[in-house]
Amino acid sequence: MKINVLEYLDEAAAAAPGKTAFSDGADGLTFAQLYGAARSIGTFLAKRGLSREPVVVFMPKSPQTVAALFGVVCGGCYYVPLDDETPRLRVEMIFEKLKPRAAICVRETRDMIKSLGGGCAVYDYERAAHTKPDGELLEWIRGGALDTDPVYTVFTSGSTGVPKGVVANHRSVIDYTEALSGALGFDGETVFGNQAPLYVDACLKELYPTLKYRAVTYLIPKKLFMFPIKLTEYLNEHKINTICWVPGALTMISGLGALEKKPPLHLRTVAFGGEVFPMRQLNMWRACLPETRFFNLYGPTEATGMSCCFEVTRDFAHDEALPVGKPFRNTAVLLLDGDRPVTAPGETGEICIRGASLTMGYWGDPERTGAAFTQNPLTSAYPELIYRTGDIGRYNERGELMFVSRRDGQIKHMGHRIEPGEIETAAMRLDGVTAACCVYDEAHRKIVLYYAAPEELKLSALASHLRACLPGYMIPHAMTRLDAMPRTPNGKLDRALLKSGLNNDHRTEDAVNGRTAGDTARVAT
Amino acid sequence: MEELLGILRGLRPEIDFGTHEALIDDGVLDSFDIVSIIAEIADVFDVSVGAEDIVPENFNSARALYALVERLLD
Numbered sequence: 395m396k397i398n399v400l401e402y403l404d405e406a407a408a409a410a411p412g413k414t415a416f417s418d419g420a421d422g423l424t425f426a427q428l429y430g431a432a433r434s435i436g437t438f439l440a441k442r443g444l445s446r447e448p449v450v451v452f453m454p455k456s457p458q459t460v461a462a463l464f465g466v467v468c469g470g471c472y473y474v475p476l477d478d479e480t481p482r483l484r485v486e487m488i489f490e491k492l493k494p495r496a497a498i499c500v501r502e503t504r505d506m507i508k509s510l511g512g513g514c515a516v517y518d519y520e521r522a523a524h525t526k527p528d529g530e531l532l533e534w535i536r537g538g539a540l541d542t543d544p545v546y547t548v549f550t551s552g553s554t555g556v557p558k559g560v561v562a563n564h565r566s567v568i569d570y571t572e573a574l575s576g577a578l579g580f581d582g583e584t585v586f587g588n589q590a591p592l593y594v595d596a597c598l599k600e601l602y603p604t605l606k607y608r609a610v611t612y613l614i615p616k617k618l619f620m621f622p623i624k625l626t627e628y629l630n631e632h633k634i635n636t637i638c639w640v641p642g643a644l645t646m647i648s649g650l651g652a653l654e655k656k657p658p659l660h661l662r663t664v665a666f667g668g669e670v671f672p673m674r675q676l677n678m679w680r681a682c683l684p685e686t687r688f689f690n691l692y693g694p695t696e697a698t699g700m701s702c703c704f705e706v707t708r709d710f711a712h713d714e715a716l717p718v719g720k721p722f723r724n725t726a727v728l729l730l731d732g733d734r735p736v737t738a739p740g741e742t743g744e745i746c747i748r749g750a751s752l753t754m755g756y757w758g759d760p761e762r763t764g765a766a767f768t769q770n771p772l773t774s775a776y777p778e779l780i781y782r783t784g785d786i787g788r789y790n791e792r793g794e795l796m797f798v799s800r801r802d803g804q805i806k807h808m809g810h811r812i813e814p815g816e817i818e819t820a821a822m823r824l825d826g827v828t829a830a831c832c833v834y835d836e837a838h839r840k841i842v843l844y845y846a847a848p849e850e851l852k853l854s855a856l857a858s859h860l861r862a863c864l865p866g867y868m869i870p871h872a873m874t875r876l877d878a879m880p881r882t883p884n885g886k887l888d889r890a891l892l893k894s895g896l897n898n899d900h901r902t903e904d905a906v907n908g909r910t911a912g913d914t915a916r917v918a919t
Numbered sequence: 920m921e922e923l924l925g926i927l928r929g930l931r932p933e934i935d936f937g938t939h940e941a942l943i944d945d946g947v948l949d950s951f952d953i954v955s956i957i958a959e960i961a962d963v964f965d966v967s968v969g970a971e972d973i974v975p976e977n978f979n980s981a982r983a984l985y986a987l988v989e990r991l992l993d
Contacts, residue, residue: 623974
């Protein structure tokens with residue numbers, strides 16, 4: 395039994411040293427090169443006195459970034475990958491919380507980290523990766539590592555405006571890697587086309603299975619996801635046969651007509667998750683690729699990526715919903731109404747998860763950890779944690795788990811999990827904005843921000859301000875100024891009214907009228 | 920052209936679309952913007968942008984995009 399994710403790397407480097415592991419299409423690293431670079435970086439960090447602490451990896455997506463992640467683990471630390479396009483303010487908030495002592499950067503990213511000041515040393519990737527590995531030191535570090543030690547911390551949206559860091563350990567990552575690989579049938583012939591950024595847990599689907607099976611992953615350049623034919627040409631050029639993408643990326647291909655113009659030729663496995671895949675789009679994919687296996691994945695970052703999977707084998711009408719399916723091996727789902735298990739078919743409850751795939755909780759935040767990771771109410775005989783997802787589910791007549799809704803206002807957009815509170819807090823940081831409310835327009839897949847501000851406040855000023863505070867995926871697609879926010883009788887923001895109305899009466903000249911015309915579903919029809 | 924600029928400004932109020940020549944190369948637009956632009960062009964100009972026209976050259980500037988719309992209208 396594996397107790398350290400690096401065992402995957404050791405075995406791959408020994409069995410297939412010359413095979414390419416990760417490539418961006420032009421530049422790649424073989425398993426031996428990846429192993430060598432990781433050990434060099436591990437030695438470099440350990441020799442600087444770093445141990446059992448977060449090390450930030452602030453690099454653009456590349457095979458070298460993957461080596462840096464494994465290098466941090468080799469050095470006995472855990473990696474904190476940050477998007478190299480993260481606005482400064484957000485990086486500051488994360489650093490304020492984490493107070494990291496080291497960051498690995500490249501030339502283009504080091505100035506930002508250096509300018510933050512504080513006690514964070516900025517190390518150049520190339521320098522670290524060319525350190526002579528110290529085998530004895532690395533072996534000593536490995537000898538002291540447990541499978542309950544952290545591997546990484548990834549930051550996800552927080553409702554108070556401050557991002558939350560989810561801490562995952564070796565045990566949960568190994569459990570997830572094994573369960574996902576088994577369910578989706580990865581093997582030595584697998585050629586992954588990676589879409590997920592390396593700073594979210596979604597990239598685990600390619601990262602560790604690539605090592606486990608000595609497979610290969612192409613890190614697809616982000617820009618290709620704007621140009622559907624270029625994207626399918628890339629898939630064909632590299633004979634990519636397995637993709638685990640957000641539905642938005644798949645819809646980009648099907649909705650804009652690329653399936654007919656330039657169909658992907660080698661795909662045998664298509665998995666998707668992170669948000670609902672419009673059934674009409676999924677049906678277009680299935681019609682185009684009848685031999686391909688399609689999987690719907692579901693799971694929270696707090697349970698190390700994905701927890702459940704449904705293979706799409708039967709037909710679904712355009713207006714039917716896709717099941718979340720069944721939990722992975724060694725994971726269980728409880729449907730709870732408070733502490734009471736929901737058993738009647740059709741009855742709804744909160745989806746709760748238990749098993750070795752549970753992460754350790756939120757970095758430096760015992761309060762929120764305690765609220766989400768709670769004692770399993772079905773036993774009081776011994777301590778056992780479950781994770782309460784905040785997702786409401788039910789079982790269908792076939793016994794398959796169905797996702798129904800969110801318990802709170804959390805938004806899922808393009809596979810990203812977004813707390814409206816984070817966008818609202820950012821908006822209210824601008825002088826003049828006195829209230830803000832963010833809702834999701836599901837039909838048009840748009841984030842809509844309502845804000846109260848004087849008429850003089852320019853929409854462009856708010857847009858620029860938000861760009862400076864928030865990552866691109868959190869920027870609202872429509873912003874509407876109101877003179878005052880609607881309130882419920884007890885004085886709370888009337889989120890439900892704003893959501894149901896998106897109501898025209900309150901719109902002003904400043905509003906982005908007609909923005910709701912941008913409808914991805916319409917592109918499809 | 921004014922109509923097109925209106926669409927673009929609606930999407931990204933903070934960008935000066937009149938002068939920007941590298942909307943793709945500089946990473947100003949993302950994939951969601953592209954999908955939205957195509958949908959709105961379809962709506963306003965009653966033309967449909969085919970997959971083969973969704974290439975960086977046609978989206979780098981408002982002018983290039985307008986040239987595409989004119990081609991499609993012909």
